Amino acid sequence: MTVRKIVAWWSAGATSAVSVKLAIDEFGVDNVTPIYFAIDTAHKDNSRFKSECEDWYGCEIQVRRSPKYKDHFEVVEKTKYLNGPAGARCTTELKKKVRQSVEKEFEFDGQIFGFEYNPKEINRAIRFKEQNPGAKPIFPLIENKITKPECLHLLQQVNIDIPAMYTLGYSNNNCIGCVKGGIGYWNKIRVDFPEVFEKMSLLERKLDRTCQKNREFLDEIDPSRGHGQKIIMPDCGNFCDIEFQHINHPQLDLLLENPELMRSM
Numbered sequence: 001m002t003v004r005k006i007v008a009w010w011s012a013g014a015t016s017a018v019s020v021k022l023a024i025d026e027f028g029v030d031n032v033t034p035i036y037f038a039i040d041t042a043h044k045d046n047s048r049f050k051s052e053c054e055d056w057y058g059c060e061i062q063v064r065r066s067p068k069y070k071d072h073f074e075v076v077e078k079t080k081y082l083n084g085p086a087g088a089r090c091t092t093e094l095k096k097k098v099r100q101s102v103e104k105e106f107e108f109d110g111q112i113f114g115f116e117y118n119p120k121e122i123n124r125a126i127r128f129k130e131q132n133p134g135a136k137p138i139f140p141l142i143e144n145k146i147t148k149p150e151c152l153h154l155l156q157q158v159n160i161d162i163p164a165m166y167t168l169g170y171s172n173n174n175c176i177g178c179v180k181g182g183i184g185y186w187n188k189i190r191v192d193f194p195e196v197f198e199k200m201s202l203l204e205r206k207l208d209r210t211c212q213k214n215r216e217f218l219d220e221i222d223p224s225r226g227h228g229q230k231i232i233m234p235d236c237g238n239f240c241d242i243e244f245q246h247i248n249h250p251q252l253d254l255l256l257e258n259p260e261l262m263r264s265m
Contacts, residue, residue, distance in 0.1 A: 006138075007102060008112035010034045010053070010061050012046040012163055013173045014151040015141060016114035017053050022140035023112045024057055032112075034061040035102060037095045040071040041175040041196075045164035052160045064102060066094050072175050076203060082211040083179040090179065103135065110138045117145045122256060126249045129265060142259045168192055179211040184226025186218055 006027045008020040020034045034057065036050065054061055069075045072090035076082055081089040103111075113128070115121040125139045141151070152162055165173040169188065174180075177189055177196040190197040201218040204210050210217045255262055 004031075005106050005108045006032045006110050006112060007106060007108050008032050008034045009099070009114070010036045010050075011114065011173070012036065012042065012049055013114065014155060014162060014166065015116050015148050017049075017160075018146065018151040018154055019112050019114040019140045020053070020061075021057060022144065023138070024059070026140070029057065029059050032059070033106070034059065036061050036063050037098055038063045038065040039094050039175055041073065041177060043164050043173065043176060046173070049160070049163045056158055056160060064098050066098055069093050072177070072179065073199060073203065076179065076207070080207050080209070082204070082207070082209050088179050090175075108136065110136045113137050113139055114141060115139045116141045116148045116151070117259065118147060119252065119256060122259065122262075123249055123252050125262065126251060126255065126265070129262075139262055142255075142262055145259060181211070182226075183212065183216075183221055186212075187221065187223055187226045190223060 006023055008023045010016050010020050020032070024032045050061055069078070069090075072088075072094065075090040075093045079089050079093070113125070115125040115128075122142055125137070125142055128135075129137050141147075146154075152166065155162055163173045165176075170185075176193050177200050178185070179200075181189070186197065186200075197218065200211070204217050205219070212218070212221075251265070255265075
């Protein structure tokens with residue numbers, strides 16, 4: 001098969017960084033176009049990480065951004081939507097719609113997504129592929145049985161410092177002040193980025209809405225809650241609205257044992 005173009009989504013996270021490298025190794029650097037969604041509330045260290053990954057890949061990571069919104073605070077304020085059963089509106093506006101516009105630009109043979117190798121992520125990948133066949137998704141980490149801890153270790157092996165949000169103790173390199181974060185996450189943001197905590201607290205009150213599932217406003221949360229606990233934070237990719245991702249797919253066990261079959265499904 002003659003490869004036209006592989007679009008590789010680079011999110012400044014460890015899993016996407018390694019996924020892009022695997023794609024370049026398989027398809028060749030001239031056939032892979034890494035793309036990054038630029039959002040103003042990302043950690044400033046992402047620029048350093050991007051530069052080091054570009055040196056590793058031997059190519060530039062293209063930057064795209066929403067034509068309407070600069071960051072998730074602007075999305076929340078203008079749409080008056082924080083978070084809900086359908087996911088976060090900011091992900092749709094800042095990432096999903098940008099990805100869909102890129103899909104219309106390129107004649108592509110595949111898109112690289114950084115789902116890692118574990119049952120939950122494999123299940124999400126299957127569902128995503130079923131619901132987005134036109135995306136022609138490829139999941140290099142799943143196919144090669146690579147987990148997120150292994151991605152972090154691999155980056156260290158090639159002398160790339162992991163992104164600052166990981167070293168601060170966050171499980172993903174999302175926008176700072178992610179609306180999908182729980183109480184423990186937001187109390188850590190309160191300490192690490194007090195100006196972000198204050199900004200979201202004021203925005204909640206202005207809209208009379210909260211990002212917490214229990215409907216508790218951020219400024220009502222006891223600052224001592226959640227300290228010492230592992231910060232569980234969902235990754236903010238452009239696929240957070242996958243339906244039925246909580247229900248195990250009938251082929252999950254088969255793909256756990258034979259992940260190389262994922263591409264031929």
